[in-house]
Amino acid sequence: MRIGSGFDVHAFGPGEFVMLGGVRVAHSRGVVAHSDGDVLLHALCDALLGAAGLGDIGLHFPDSDARWKGAASPHFVTAVLAMLRSRGFSVVNADLTLLAEAPRLAPHRETIRDAVARLLEVPVERVNLKATTTERLGFLGRSEGLAAQAVVLLAEG
Numbered sequence: 001m002r003i004g005s006g007f008d009v010h011a012f013g014p015g016e017f018v019m020l021g022g023v024r025v026a027h028s029r030g031v032v033a034h035s036d037g038d039v040l041l042h043a044l045c046d047a048l049l050g051a052a053g054l055g056d057i058g059l060h061f062p063d064s065d066a067r068w069k070g071a072a073s074p075h076f077v078t079a080v081l082a083m084l085r086s087r088g089f090s091v092v093n094a095d096l097t098l099l100a101e102a103p104r105l106a107p108h109r110e111t112i113r114d115a116v117a118r119l120l121e122v123p124v125e126r127v128n129l130k131a132t133t134t135e136r137l138g139f140l141g142r143s144e145g146l147a148a149q150a151v152v153l154l155a156e157g
């Protein structure tokens, strides 16, 4: 078994939706990002890569590379999963946490959970999705952006 963790932040910017777990969620702001700025999937990719000892998302999909401009983050997850499979790893479970004052996760929780499980090709019970605010403290509390944490467990062989 291998465990990995990931963390990602994006600042809010102009726009009317954010991408969370590959799902478009309506919001009064968008995010500033080279790709689609999906914090949940970026943290998930880093956790997957971390568990496999394969570095981080910036190493494999550098934001200096025009190929990834505006990229849909599900593509990153699929590509990372292929790297893991070729090395004999499979996903046991993933636990994701969204840190933000808004948008609220609750109305979208099951949709996003389903989407992440489909991306990881695991039963939905193996994906957990949590959310917390930071009690209005710090940059997240001031609604300057949003962040996500991910922990995954991989099985070998």
Ligand code: MG
Pocket (backbone or CB within 6 Å): 008, 009, 010, 037, 038, 039, 042
């Ligand atoms: Mg990111």
